[in-house]
Amino acid sequence: MFQGMNFAPAQLPGELEALRTEVREFLNAETDWHPNSDFNAGASPEFSKRFAAKGWIGMTWPKEYGGGGRSFLERYVVTEELLAAGAPVGCHWIADRQSGPLLLKFGTEAQKQAFLPGIISGESFYSIGMSEPDTGSDLASIRTSAVQVPGGWCLNGSKIWTSNAHLNHFMVTLVRTAPATENRHEGMSQFIVPIHADGVTVRGIDNLAGEQDFNQIFFDDVFVPDDHVVGEAGNGWAQVMSELAYERSGPERFLSAFRVLAEFGKSLQNDATESQARLYGQLVAHLVVLRRMSISIASLLENGLMPDTEAALIKDLGNSYERLVPEVVRLYLPGQVPKGLAQALEECVLHAPSFTLRGGTREILRGMIARGLGLR
Amino acid sequence: MNEEQQLIGEMARRMLDDHCGPAVVDAAEQGDYPSALWTLLVDNGLTTLGIDEALGGAGGTFGDALVVLREAGRKAAPLPLAETLLAGQLLSSLEQRLPTGPMCFVQGDVSLNESGQLQGSVHGVKFARHCQTLLVAARRGEDPVICHIPAGTVAVTQGKDLAGEPSDDLDLFVQVQPQACFEIDEAKLDAVLVWGAAMRSVMMAGALEEALAATVGYALERKQFGKAIAKFQAIQQQLAVFATQVAASTRAAETLMVQSEIASIDVAIAKARIGEAAGICAEIAHQVHGAIGYTRDHRLNHLTRRLWAWRDAFGHEAYWQERLGRTLLADQTGDLWQQVTALG
Ligand SMILES: Cc1cc2nc3c(=O)[nH]c(=O)nc-3n(C[C@H](O)[C@H](O)[C@H](O)COP(=O)(O)OP(=O)(O)OC[C@H]3O[C@@H](n4cnc5c(N)ncnc54)[C@H](O)[C@@H]3O)c2cc1C
Numbered sequence: 245m246f247q248g249m250n251f252a253p254a255q256l257p258g259e260l261e262a263l264r265t266e267v268r269e270f271l272n273a274e275t276d277w278h279p280n281s282d283f284n285a286g287a288s289p290e291f292s293k294r295f296a297a298k299g300w301i302g303m304t305w306p307k308e309y310g311g312g313g314r315s316f317l318e319r320y321v322v323t324e325e326l327l328a329a330g331a332p333v334g335c336h337w338i339a340d341r342q343s344g345p346l347l348l349k350f351g352t353e354a355q356k357q358a359f360l361p362g363i364i365s366g367e368s369f370y371s372i373g374m375s376e377p378d379t380g381s382d383l384a385s386i387r388t389s390a391v392q393v394p395g396g397w398c399l400n401g402s403k404i405w406t407s408n409a410h411l412n413h414f415m416v417t418l419v420r421t422a423p424a425t426e427n428r429h430e431g432m433s434q435f436i437v438p439i440h441a442d443g444v445t446v447r448g449i450d451n452l453a454g455e456q457d458f459n460q461i462f463f464d465d466v467f468v469p470d471d472h473v474v475g476e477a478g479n480g481w482a483q484v485m486s487e488l489a490y491e492r493s494g495p496e497r498f499l500s501a502f503r504v505l506a507e508f509g510k511s512l513q514n515d516a517t518e519s520q521a522r523l524y525g526q527l528v529a530h531l532v533v534l535r536r537m538s539i540s541i542a543s544l545l546e547n548g549l550m551p552d553t554e555a556a557l558i559k560d561l562g563n564s565y566e567r568l569v570p571e572v573v574r575l576y577l578p579g580q581v582p583k584g585l586a587q588a589l590e591e592c593v594l595h596a597p598s599f600t601l602r603g604g605t606r607e608i609l610r611g612m613i614a615r616g617l618g619l620r
Numbered sequence: 621m622n623e624e625q626q627l628i629g630e631m632a633r634r635m636l637d638d639h640c641g642p643a644v645v646d647a648a649e650q651g652d653y654p655s656a657l658w659t660l661l662v663d664n665g666l667t668t669l670g671i672d673e674a675l676g677g678a679g680g681t682f683g684d685a686l687v688v689l690r691e692a693g694r695k696a697a698p699l700p701l702a703e704t705l706l707a708g709q710l711l712s713s714l715e716q717r718l719p720t721g722p723m724c725f726v727q728g729d730v731s732l733n734e735s736g737q738l739q740g741s742v743h744g745v746k747f748a749r750h751c752q753t754l755l756v757a758a759r760r761g762e763d764p765v766i767c768h769i770p771a772g773t774v775a776v777t778q779g780k781d782l783a784g785e786p787s788d789d790l791d792l793f794v795q796v797q798p799q800a801c802f803e804i805d806e807a808k809l810d811a812v813l814v815w816g817a818a819m820r821s822v823m824m825a826g827a828l829e830e831a832l833a834a835t836v837g838y839a840l841e842r843k844q845f846g847k848a849i850a851k852f853q854a855i856q857q858q859l860a861v862f863a864t865q866v867a868a869s870t871r872a873a874e875t876l877m878v879q880s881e882i883a884s885i886d887v888a889i890a891k892a893r894i895g896e897a898a899g900i901c902a903e904i905a906h907q908v909h910g911a912i913g914y915t916r917d918h919r920l921n922h923l924t925r926r927l928w929a930w931r932d933a934f935g936h937e938a939y940w941q942e943r944l945g946r947t948l949l950a951d952q953t954g955d956l957w958q959q960v961t962a963l964g
Contacts, residue, residue, distance in 0.1 A: 251870060251874075252621070253874045253878045264961065329957075512949055522941040524945035525940070525943065525944035526941040529888070529889045529941065532960055532963050534868070536871050537867065537868065554867075557864050560864055611853070613859075613864070614859060614860050617856075619851075619859060620850070
């Protein structure tokens with residue numbers, strides 16, 4: 245029978261408030277960006293480098309690789325502060341959240357030595373290469389493939405929707421390295437492909453908002469040396485699946501519309517009508533509960549658990565919330581709409597369709613929740 | 621929740637599992653009050669949790685009482701448990717000893733005149749007919765007072781709320797002793813509202829958890845087109861939404877249970893959030909159950925009718941949303957993000 249999900253109350257330890265203050269002070273001094281709390285909305289290599297200098301990239305990684313050896317909850321505080329401030333996190337976000345932890349877990353010793361220091365110093369930026377023109381939700385259907393050649397692999401195919409590939413240095417690319425068998429999940433590997441390698445072409449794609457944020461990548465007989473295969477060849481699927489709870493449960497899954505809410509509140513102050521105050525209260529109530537749920541998961545992760553279903557659940561709930569915020573705030577704007585609010589709202593409306601697609605669509609997440617409920 | 625709360629919750633759950641099945645709930649609606657179950661709860665100290673032993677309570681925290689109330693919500697326990705715990709909280713906050721027997725708090729258009737006469741009528745008092753003590757909120761002139769009166773002194777017209785639970789109209793015309801009346805401030809009346817909202821929040825959370833388990837169970841059992849309806853993606857997607865709402869409700873409710881001092885802002889968040897979930901989930905539960913769920917015979921109605929009643933009691937979503945919004949907007953100590961992180 246269905247046993248319920250694990251969102252036991254957990255709190256960020258009080259001693260993390262000093263770190264929070266430090267991050268806020270750093271961000272207050274950094275003013276040369278246009279704030280947007282969608283993690284995909286802004287990218288600045290300079291910002292990421294200054295941020296790294298504070299020791300806040302790879303802060304949970306072991307000290308022997310140059311990491312900070314700090315807790316996952318400390319990282320939680322840092323990342324949520326970044327998003328709430330609307331900082332341009334796009335360059336380092338994926339490397340810090342995903343690529344580094346992947347290498348730590350599955351990479352060879354030489355790979356950890358070779359790749360982690362650049363991430364930690366805010367100089368190497370990573371993209372995720374999973375989706376393809378004919379492969380979205382059904383990730384096991386990828387066709388990008390590689391054949392073994394002396395010293396490595398020869399890679400051909402194409403990836404698409406690759407966020408920030410035009411700014412980044414490496415792309416962790418899921419590739420078929422053996423023909424599909426009965427078990428579709430076998431025969432895949434992940435390669436660390438330098439985006440500027442011979443045979444790699446990056447073609448920008450404008451998103452709906454008219455920004456260049458994602459790309460299509462073409463691999464044309466790209467040589468990938470053996471030491472750029474993450475861990476062992478053939479282990480790609482397990483690698484991809486292992487990090488889902490990290491990817492899906494963080495504050496970026498419910499804070500994308502935060503600027504809209506914050507600007508809405510600033511515009512109301514004490515003049516709120518009944519319906520404005522009500523809407524504001526409703527949206528804050530959702531936000532507070534989402535954050536508490538997300539912190540509950542962060543505590544499970546800190547304790548070494550992998551709550552995949554809970555992570556899918558909070559991403560779905562958080563994404564739905566992010567989509568709701570602009571839809572309803574627009575109906576209750578004050579008579580004089582301040583510029584900051586108007587702009588945040590416009591940007592959010594244009595970005596909103598991506599919230600329930602990227603990182604696993606709403607329908608796929610709900611399918612995972614249904615599995616957790618024992619329905620399938 | 622701490623270990624003690626886990627144990628309290630398990631104890632309450634066992635007791636209710638054994639003695640508060642669907643038949644008991646149905647019988648109660650027909651007027652067969654489960655007094656043996658009430659006695660069991662009394663004997664185990666569950667009706668006075670969160671009240672100092674020195675005042676005749678069972679000790680523990682208000683959060684402990686909420687833990688039990690979630691279980692009562694899960695089982696749709698047709699007893700004045702929340703009412704008695706709420707009145708007990710009020711008495712203990714006035715440093716008064718608890719009387720024995722079920723109690724309820726009564727608030728409406730009631731005045732206390734110079735000669736000590738309590739007068740007025742109050743509509744829809746939950747479980748009043750089963751209570752032995754009434755704590756009546758009245759006005760002496762403009763000033764709020766609480767009067768402690770034996771239930772037998774009041775004319776009761778029996779009624780039901782939409783959950784089918786006793787909801788009675790009271791006509792008061794009672795001479796009260798001065799020592800049975802306590803002057804209070806408006807903040808105390810607000811505290812009662814907050815406690816009541818906290819109680820209904822956790823009861824809804826319990827009912828929602830139960831309704832989800834029941835609906836998942838039904839979807840796995842019910843077959844159409846040659847397979848369990850759980851296998852249809854349309855059903856799976858609805859139940860996933862149900863689960864997200866329940867998870868949020870549980871989290872919001874447990875926040876209240878683990879607090880050493882109940883914070884009204886967290887109650888506002890819980891009541892607004894869980895009240896919203898109640899409507900969404902009741903709709904899905906009934907959709908997935910089909911026609912059988914639309915009958916009085918099926919136990920789903922024990923939960924969904926209570927969800928619909930409880931979301932309106934002690935302030936509905938709109939009330940708490942607006943109150944929360946105004947509180948935050950008026951607070952000049954920090955911006956929204958500082959407020960959110962300070963809430964933890
Ligand atoms: C802003 C943005 C950034 C992105 N960045 C990256 C990136 O950096 N790297 C990367 O690899 N990818 C990236 N993606 C791609 C993202 O992972 C895919 O969009 C996602 O996996 C869905 O794939 P798709 O878009 O091809 O949709 P499809 O899988 O074709 O789905 C289309 C619709 O069908 C539904 N559907 C599909 N299968 C099922 C099913 N079994 N049951 C029910 N419904 C189903 C989907 O939910 C969706 O509604 C990005 C996407 C966006 C929008």
